Amino acid sequence: MTKPRSRRGGGRPTIADVARKAGVGAITVSRALREPDRVSQDLRRQIQAAVDELGYVPDPNARALASARADVFGVLVPSLTNNVFAEVVRGIYDSLSDGPFRVQLGNTHYSGLEEERLLQVFAPQRPAALIVAGIDQTPTSRKLLESAGCPVVQVMETGPDPVDMLVGFSHFDGGRTATEHLIKAGYRRIGFIGARMDPRSQRRLAGYRAAMERAGLFDPRLITTTPLLSSVTLGRELLRDALAKMPALDGVFCNNDDIALGVLFECHSAALDVPKTIGIVGFNDLEMMQAAFPPLTSIRTPRYEIGRRSVAMALAAIAGRRPEQRVVDLGFELKPRESTER
Amino acid sequence: MTKPRSRRGGGRPTIADVARKAGVGAITVSRALREPDRVSQDLRRQIQAAVDELGYVPDPNARALASARADVFGVLVPSLTNNVFAEVVRGIYDSLSDGPFRVQLGNTHYSGLEEERLLQVFAPQRPAALIVAGIDQTPTSRKLLESAGCPVVQVMETGPDPVDMLVGFSHFDGGRTATEHLIKAGYRRIGFIGARMDPRSQRRLAGYRAAMERAGLFDPRLITTTPLLSSVTLGRELLRDALAKMPALDGVFCNNDDIALGVLFECHSAALDVPKTIGIVGFNDLEMMQAAFPPLTSIRTPRYEIGRRSVAMALAAIAGRRPEQRVVDLGFELKPRESTER
DNA sequence: TGATAAAATGGTAGCGCTACCATGACGATG
DNA sequence: CATCGTCATGGTAGCGCTACCATTTTATCA
Numbered sequence: 222m223t224k225p226r227s228r229r230g231g232g233r234p235t236i237a238d239v240a241r242k243a244g245v246g247a248i249t250v251s252r253a254l255r256e257p258d259r260v261s262q263d264l265r266r267q268i269q270a271a272v273d274e275l276g277y278v279p280d281p282n283a284r285a286l287a288s289a290r291a292d293v294f295g296v297l298v299p300s301l302t303n304n305v306f307a308e309v310v311r312g313i314y315d316s317l318s319d320g321p322f323r324v325q326l327g328n329t330h331y332s333g334l335e336e337e338r339l340l341q342v343f344a345p346q347r348p349a350a351l352i353v354a355g356i357d358q359t360p361t362s363r364k365l366l367e368s369a370g371c372p373v374v375q376v377m378e379t380g381p382d383p384v385d386m387l388v389g390f391s392h393f394d395g396g397r398t399a400t401e402h403l404i405k406a407g408y409r410r411i412g413f414i415g416a417r418m419d420p421r422s423q424r425r426l427a428g429y430r431a432a433m434e435r436a437g438l439f440d441p442r443l444i445t446t447t448p449l450l451s452s453v454t455l456g457r458e459l460l461r462d463a464l465a466k467m468p469a470l471d472g473v474f475c476n477n478d479d480i481a482l483g484v485l486f487e488c489h490s491a492a493l494d495v496p497k498t499i500g501i502v503g504f505n506d507l508e509m510m511q512a513a514f515p516p517l518t519s520i521r522t523p524r525y526e527i528g529r530r531s532v533a534m535a536l537a538a539i540a541g542r543r544p545e546q547r548v549v550d551l552g553f554e555l556k557p558r559e560s561t562e563r
Numbered sequence: 564m565t566k567p568r569s570r571r572g573g574g575r576p577t578i579a580d581v582a583r584k585a586g587v588g589a590i591t592v593s594r595a596l597r598e599p600d601r602v603s604q605d606l607r608r609q610i611q612a613a614v615d616e617l618g619y620v621p622d623p624n625a626r627a628l629a630s631a632r633a634d635v636f637g638v639l640v641p642s643l644t645n646n647v648f649a650e651v652v653r654g655i656y657d658s659l660s661d662g663p664f665r666v667q668l669g670n671t672h673y674s675g676l677e678e679e680r681l682l683q684v685f686a687p688q689r690p691a692a693l694i695v696a697g698i699d700q701t702p703t704s705r706k707l708l709e710s711a712g713c714p715v716v717q718v719m720e721t722g723p724d725p726v727d728m729l730v731g732f733s734h735f736d737g738g739r740t741a742t743e744h745l746i747k748a749g750y751r752r753i754g755f756i757g758a759r760m761d762p763r764s765q766r767r768l769a770g771y772r773a774a775m776e777r778a779g780l781f782d783p784r785l786i787t788t789t790p791l792l793s794s795v796t797l798g799r800e801l802l803r804d805a806l807a808k809m810p811a812l813d814g815v816f817c818n819n820d821d822i823a824l825g826v827l828f829e830c831h832s833a834a835l836d837v838p839k840t841i842g843i844v845g846f847n848d849l850e851m852m853q854a855a856f857p858p859l860t861s862i863r864t865p866r867y868e869i870g871r872r873s874v875a876m877a878l879a880a881i882a883g884r885r886p887e888q889r890v891v892d893l894g895f896e897l898k899p900r901e902s903t904e905r
Numbered sequence: 906t907g908a909t910a911a912a913a914t915g916g917t918a919g920c921g922c923t924a925c926c927a928t929g930a931c932g933a934t935g
Numbered sequence: 936c937a938t939c940g941t942c943a944t945g946g947t948a949g950c951g952c953t954a955c956c957a958t959t960t961t962a963t964c965a
Contacts, residue, residue: 233687235921246945251923261943278687282633283921285624286950301656302649311643314670326668328656345575345620453854482851489831489856509824512795514831577951588915593953603913625951628920 234275243271295343312528350535356380372538374531396428408472415476416451456483472500515559576617585613637685654870692877698722714880716873738770750814757818758793798825814842857901
């Protein structure tokens with residue numbers, strides 16, 4: 222004589238309850254929910270009615286255990302507060318909120334080791350897909366990604382050798398485009414100002430350098446960076462440093478928009494005319510850039526779209542329709558504004 | 564004759580493998596991992612050695628299924644990109660990254676219905692705790708929270724009647740303090756400018772109104788709001804609207820810092836002197852406020868700390884040490900700066 | 906020293922679901 | 936009309952873990 226049933230679980234209806242009520246086998250209920258095409262229309266309707274009546278919700282844990290596959294997207298980003306990644310994450314969430322998938326978010330704090338640690342936690346959970354920021358994983362991380370047994374999408378950048386799929390744009394080209402814009406606008410002694418030089422920032426700097434060298438304008442003293450985290454305050458300080466080194470500076474390409482905003486404020490504070498005395502270009506084109514006074518030129522990056530597209534590609538791969546194009550370059554757009562209208 | 568073993572799971576070691584290697588029962592391994600105190604030191608060491616050697620990682624799904632309790636914190640916020648909530652979320656992640664708990668993040672998009680939907684998804688997963696923003700849940704949501712069977716922490720606000728626990732500060736007091744500061748500084752025709760008037764914004768407005776009425780300065784035409792989402796651009800537009808209605812405006816309390824920044828830029832653009840002609844106060848004290856030119860007065864709110872504290876309280880409750888103080892007021896701090904130095 | 910409590914350990918039986926295989930019904934085929 | 940393949944459905948046996956209880960060992964006390 223076995224116990225009547227249920228000690229745990231609090232009495233939520235199970236698939237067996239639905240099956241009983243619909244007069245079918247449990248496995249048929251399971252199929253009706255996951256692969257409706259493989260169940261006759263009659264039964265499908267009956268089962269749906271039972272599900273609705275009982276308020277049945279499948280237990281994702283039991284499902285994951287039985288199928289050795291969790292309906293989870295693992296997402297790794299270097300920061301939760303940086304608006305750039307917040308937008309990517311928002312795109313991911315918006316794309317996933319309808320379906321059966323959950324999101325498991327990890328914050329790597331710009332640390333390769335932390336990324337490894339998180340992958341070691343994520344991978345054994347057999348996620349449905351992994352989305353990671355950047356292409357500069359450590360060898361260990363890369364191995365973990367390759368052996369994860371699920372679609373992997375690296376985001377934010379393009380690059381030659383994706384683990385699996387890749388969605389982003391070229392930071393090098395972005396940096397070069399921004400710098401060329403300043404050159405075309407007539408600026409000559411154009412500085413680069415950047416904080417926390419992560420790999421993407423490095424590539425933007427490389428693009429800056431390429432453009433400057435091509436124009437015969439490069440001078441290493443034009444570069445001012447710091448390992449500190451980006452902030453508006455830091456933008457002010459870095460412009461002061463840059464001007465101290467190079468008083469004749471007449472333009473700056475800022476590694477991101479926070480820095481650019483700080484540079485703008487410092488110009489106001491020092492009564493330097495923007496754009497006459499100094500031209501300013503930012504990177505990412507956060508909303509504030511167009512509202513600044515004067516409006517600030519920036520490179521608009523498709524952050525939200527990167528989130529959406531990465532999910533779309535992962536979903537396609539999960540459905541067995543692996544996209545032909547495994548590397549997607551979403552590009553960027555120069556937004557010229559008053560801050561560079563000499 | 565049963566099949567040898569393992570079709571699924573990819574051959575990861577299980578608790579049974581560890582038990583075999585350590586020469587103990589599986590349940591003892593389970594205990595050694597979860598309640599080390601209940602296992603003798605000898606066995607604990609043996610088991611730890613086996614775990615290390617095999618690289619065993621417990622399967623969270625199996626654990627959740629067997630114990631009817633997932634090691635998951637459900638977190639509901641109205642926005643992922645709003646820096647204010649991003650900081651709260653960061654605090655939560657930072658507090659949880661060491662332990663066994665995962666975070667399940669939900670974006671309600673400032674919608675009560677969406678919040679209900681998400682709770683309906685979260686609650687059946689039997690999370691270890693739920694953290695939700697705000698105290699204005701729908702009756703359905705409130706019922707879901709009350710019957711969730713886990714610690715619940717409402718965050719961002721204080722209030723009289725928490726579902727369970729509460730960490731935040733008084734937005735009414737914040738609005739009043741900001742407004743009183745302007746009054747004390749000598750401003751008289753002080754406007755309120757706000758976008759997306761969620762419940763917390765409403766309370767800040769109420770605080771503004773209380774201060775203005777007390778000083779005999781209130782006039783409904785001083786209030787300018789819109790249901791649109793906050794942005795810097797919107798701050799500029801709203802100040803224009805406010806000045807059109809009320810050209811003699813000599814100060815503004817902005818519902819948040821983005822709006823305040825827009826107001827500042829609009830003042831620059833219209834050549835209105837800040838702080839002489841117009842005083843500006845923001846809300847939240849994002850980093851940029853101190854770096855603006857002139858630096859902007861704001862109300863600093865303990866966002867990160869709210870995230871940390873909410874986790875601490877939930878963890879205490881999970882451990883059976885429910886905090887005596889179920890409502891924690893973390894306060895706020897007025898940061899007076901040049902934008903209100905008349 | 907024997908009785909008793911307490912601590913340490915293990916066995917069994919699921920948790921709710923799905924992979925795998927079996928079965929039966931049905932139409933197509935020669 | 937027997938044979939075969941296909942489709943719809945169901946039964947069984949776990950997935951890896953822990954709750955519950957049983958059992959053994961060890962401390963505690965009169």
